[in-house]
Amino acid sequence: MANIIGIDLGTTYSAVAKINDSGKPEIVPDEQGNNITPSVVEFTGKEKYSVGATAKKMSEVNAKYCVPNTPGDEAKRHMGSTEKVYEIYDIKHTPLSISALILKKLKEDFEKIHGPIDTAVVTVPANFANEAREATAEAAKLAGLNVENIINEPTAATFACSVLSSQELSGKYVIYDFGGGTFDCSIAEVQGHDIEILTSEGVQKLGGKDIDLALMNLVAKRFKEETGKNLNSRSYGILKAEEDKKSLSDRESILVSIQSPEGLADITITREDFEEVISSLVLQAEMAVEVALERLDLKPDQITDIILVGGSTRIPLVKKSIAKIFGREPKLLGNPDEMVALGAAIYAAYKSEGNILNPLQRQSVHKMNIQEVTGYCFGVEVLDTATGKSKNMVIIDRNEKIPCSITESLATVVDNQTALNCHVTQHAEKEEDLTFVRSVWKGKLELPPGRPQGQEIKVTYSFTENQTMNCTFMDVGTGKKTSVDLDNLRKSADKSTADIDEFKVE
Amino acid sequence: MEFILILVAWWFGWWIFTSILGFGAKGASAAYKTVTKGGTFAENFSNAFVIKIERKEQNLNVISIKGQPSIQYERELALYIKIYDAEERVPVISTFEGSSEFESRIYEQRLRIGQFKAGQYWPNWVELCDFTDQEIIGPKKGQRKLLVSGFLWDINQPANFKYGIAENIAGSVDFAEIEMPYNFINVGYTELDQNRLKVQGLSVQLAIGLAMSDGSLDRKEGNVIKKWMKEAVEIAPESDRAKVKNSLNKALETGSKKAKEGKTNISNICKQLDQKAGIADKYDVLELCLDVMSSDGKADQEELAFIEEISKHIGIDYKEITKLKERRLLDLELPEAETADVDKALDIDPSWSQDEKKKHIMKLYRKYNGRINSAKDENQKKSAQSMLDLCAEAIKKYG
Secondary structure: OOOEEEEEOOOOEEEEEEEOOOOOEEEOOOOOOOOOEEOOEEEOOOOOEEEOHHHHHHHHHOHHHEEOOOOOOOHHHHOOOOOOOEEEOOEEEOHHHHHHHHHHHHHHHHHHHHOOOOEEEEEEOOOOOHHHHHHHHHHHHHOOOOEEEEEEHHHHHHHHHHHHOOOOOEEEEEEEEEOOOOEEEEEEEEEOOEEEEEEEEEEOOOOHHHHHHHHHHHHHHHHHHHHOOOOOOOOOOHHHHHHHHHHHHHOOEEEEEEEEOOEEEEEEEEHHHHHHHHHHHHHHHHHHHHHHHHHOOOOHHHOOEEEEEOHHHHOHHHHHHHHHHHOOOOOOOOOOOOHHHHHHHHHHHHHOOHHHOOHHHHHHHHOOEEEOEOOOEEEEEEEEOOOOEEEEEEEEOOOOEOOEEEEEEEEOOOOOOOEEEEEEEEEOOOOOOHHHOEEEEEEEEEOOOOOOOOOEEEEEEEEOOOOOEEEEEEEOOOOOEEEEEHHHHHHHHHHOOOOHHHHOOO | OHHHHHHHHHHHHHHHHHHHHHHHHHHHHHHHHHHHHOOOHHHHHHOEOEEEEEEOOOOEEEEEEEEEOOOOOOEEEEEEEEEEEOOOOEEOEEOOHHHEOOOOOEEOEEEEEEEEOOOOOEEEEEEEEEEEHHHEEOOOOEEEEEEEEEEEEEOOOOOOEEOOEEOOOOOEEEEEEEEEEEEEOOOOHHHHHHHHHHHHHHHHHHHHHHHOOOOOOOHHHHHHHHHHHHHHHHHOOHHHHHHHHHHHHHHHHHHHHHHHOOOOOHHHHHHHHHHHOOHHHHHHHHHHHHHHHHOOOEOOHHHHHHHHHHHHHHOOOHHHHHHHHHHHHOOOEOOOOOOOOHHHHOOOOOOOOHHHHHHHHHHHHHHHHHHHHHOOOHHHHHHHHHHHHHHHHHHHHHO
């Protein structure tokens, strides 16, 4: 039987799920029997490393050999960055290569018990930019996984809910995904197995790790107040803070007993103290939800239910914040830690060719239907004739239904213009200032000489269901055009990358 | 000054040409129509190609055309709009590249009319373009007489205006003009030259006041001011360089002394700047101050407040300042959210209602959260994240 799996490659924890023989998704525990595996890599030598719970434990005492080596420095938070490197044992590792090692470990654990993986889907936060998505796909490839598709985490969670929920989903749902490193909020229209993602909003650096860090800083501050000394992070580190955070979800207060070379102290932290220091973080999530509702002009009472995803949704202040926005408590529609991986497994089956699925698996996904929207705006650099300066003009707006194809008419700006600079941009919000947009592609369209200004140029951007984009710049007068398939750029880059070592910056 | 004399000399020749083109061609056209199509000369002449300028809003001047251009056969036309000071007989300068000649900042609007046949005309007024009072600089500030000219030209034989004069008159088709009283709000370009030294000195005083707003002068901040002063000396005519150098050094000394004593009078310096400086000089001083602010890699509350005060006093559009500021803030370490004055950091006006404040904060939140996701490097990301943290603090206060 084919192994069709979904991988939630999380900032702090990762999880793997497979489609079982009866067509249902189920979590596959790692080698140590845990449903979720810490996304931590410890290097024990130049070419030796471990991933998971042991690496996580060692990260507190052996931090400089681990990734992340400081809280907030997790590889996923830097995916797509060409600047970030982790130098360990004189080898420079990139976020991509670290992610590849985590994925490789998940793959190996799975295959030890279930045999080779046939096809896999890896998830990414909804607000991941192109480079980060491409880096994730690259990491999966380096790990030896056959990843045909990448899916947004909230979309995967919606898939899981639509399949696993005891009652059929119907209406508009908010997928509130407060994970270890990122926050995503998507709004979806769901009718049974028909899912239409309407919008997604997220905060890139907002997750459980930031909450742990806030608690760690609070304890250090109290320690200094009591002893007058600075608390070393070895005496009260991020792992201890994570445990205490979990305790504060069940208890009104905790006693933190510090026995360190700097001094001894018993510090009482109440939930109120804890909530005070994390309130700004939770407010950022609250603002993201408000923006998502505002984008669709929806009122909170028009939302049928809230799907909770990610471990941070267990924090009482987070629940209070959701209740404040929507005027009701969210219902738990599944295990928040596992929803994304389960949904990714369903999506992997949905995208698989029918012949690798058994009849029950085929039946469980054949009714599914998904409609997504663009998570970014795509623009073009133009000359603003009013100011004489270059600016960005949006061609495909955020939240356009995929697939879509949009054409805009532009014109040459000077007499005898013999070339057109074609500059494709990407940005999360409408931006005119080119300083704040990412450059996706730059090309040139040669134009015939001797023509006056004002020659029509048609710019067409087409976004496909597979999240690839084609951009065409056409000179209407001559029919001459230049075009680029942005996914092909990635594919051609893929061909030149075969070994994980190539991603280590020496 | 040399440039202005050349313009005046050219003007007389150009004036004769446009007079012939304007009245002569129209008169000929009206006479031709009277003979071939009937009607009186006066009637046909009154249907001639004309231009007008109207003040639509407090600040906006709209240019319209109507009538029948003198055109004998079908041609592809463009219309050039030029503005002159009628008293000095010199062109005005534009503050925007988009409404200037290709090779200078002399005002010019180029509009493509398209194919135009003989006998075709505009029966009613057609609004073609506009300009704001801020957009043009005359030779002198204050109440003057403005001359607006519209030149219809064959697009395939472009005029190539240079300093207000067409280099190629073979393609000229028709011409219309109108005079009107006008109040130039910007300091005139002939006056700017006279005021330059004073304006530069005031700019240095503001920059040093900003650099020392935290009590001391950082070497990096000092170097930014020095570099600016050096450039100002270098671009001065050789005979004036010693004078410029002395004047700027003196301004630096005065500014530093006042800053040390905590007596930098921003409002007074800005008032003088507002009277003497042109728009470009005002942007220049703001750019200098922003460079000083960003030189130490930090955006201090005092520095941000200082720049905000300058911008208010010299009347620069606040959106423009925000744009300039945002670009500098990209690479800066912003104040800690917990300790920062969020109102100042996020430009929240305390007089706004709770609702207005929240809307403003949410707008900033969307903008900066978007920028984190599109950031080109870690610095940009970090800077945008700091703004998000500030937004969260502000929502805590006003949400």
